[in-house]
Amino acid sequence: MxxxxxxxxxxxxxxxxxxxxxxxxxxxxxxxxxxxxxxxxxxxxxxxxxxxxxxxxxxxxxxxxxxxxxxxxxEGTAYWPPSRTLRAQMLGWMFWEQYNHEPVIAVRQALVSYPHRAADATPDRLADLLDRGHALLSVMEDHLATQDWLVGDAASLADICLYAYTHSAGARGGFDMNRFPAVRGWLARVAALPGHVTIDG
Ligand SMILES: N[C@@H](CCC(=O)N[C@@H](CS)C(=O)NCC(=O)O)C(=O)O
Structure with missing residues (x-):
């Protein structure tokens, strides 16, 4: 492939x-x-x-x-939940990532780190994205305060999907990750999965 x-x-x-x-x-x-x-x-x-x-x-x-x-x-790997309900919950998080999380968390990272996006990085837009991003991270924080993984009791595609832009939200996007200890714990769990590679790996 x-x-x-x-x-x-x-x-x-x-x-x-x-x-x-x-x-x-x-x-x-x-x-x-x-x-x-x-x-x-x-x-x-x-x-x-x-x-x-x-x-x-x-x-x-x-x-x-x-x-x-x-x-x-x-599909068919350990990251594919065993029940229909868990798979639907996993997809729910993945749709949420594309419709809610990525357009805010990823876009702020792009605005502050890509030179070709600099013209769009106005103070008002950056401030708005910061507030909205913190609200989105709070949704994850509340959920992860009571469970290790986004769905069920094992890592699934939902965790891989949301890790991609959340892991760099602080360093690259300027979000205050100190406010989200449960999210930080979850990021560490994903980073510890056997075979994990960094974005530069
Ligand atoms: N919803 C799409 C988003 C794809 C997307 O926007 N990709 C960007 C990079 S993150 C891209 O291809 N940019 C290059 C371009 O638009 O020319 C996905 O999840 O795959």
């Missing part, structure tokens, strides 16, 4: 992380923002929605959307 991946992006990192945790090897094509490789991948039609990550399967099918790719790679 060939993964078209943006090295600095959490959406691509979550796929690389799951592949590492589950021992699945991927032929990786790195397409950083603004690179010739990204333009080439777009020109070749390798990215179904024009975005990264995309996973090309051995039969030529290409999958788009990070969380859909997680489901493809994760």
């Amino acid at each position: 060939r993964l078209y991946s943006m090295p600095s992006s959490g959406n691509s990192y979550k796929v690389r992380l799951l592949a590492a945790l589950t021992g699945q090897s991927l032929d990786r094509v790195d397409c950083e923002y603004g690179s010739a490789a990204l333009q080439q991948a777009k020109d070749q039609g390798a990215l179904p929605f024009g975005k990264l990550p995309a996973l090309r399967l051995d039969d030529g099918t290409t999958l788009a959307e990070s969380n859909a790719i997680l489901c493809y790679l994760g």
Whole structure:
């Protein structure tokens, strides 16, 4: 399988992380923002929605959307919950990540760390994203105060998915992680999973 991946992006990192945790090897094509490789991948039609990550399967099918790719790679592994109810809860967190968490937590990180986004990083926007991000992290904090993992009693795709942008929310996004001890404990548990790799790994 060939993964078209943006090295600095959490959406691509979550796929690389799951592949590492589950021992699945991927032929990786790195397409950083603004690179010739990204333009080439777009020109070749390798990215179904024009975005990264995309996973090309051995039969030529290409999958788009990070969380859909997680489901493809994760089904049948230890990260795929054993019951229908747990799987629905896992998907609930993964939809929440894309609709609520990523547009705030990831966007603030992008605004403060990518030079090409600097013009959009106005003080008002950064302040608004900070407040909204802290509210979203509080949702995770309340949930993780009573359980080790987002769903059931084991790590699932939901944890891999939400780890991707939460682990860098403090250092890269400027969110105050001291306010979220249960989230920090959960981040440490994900980082301790056998086979874990960092975003640079
Ligand atoms: N919802 C999509 C988001 C994909 C996305 O926005 N990818 C960005 C990087 S995080 C990208 O491809 N940017 C390059 C571009 O737009 O040219 C997913 O989860 O896969």
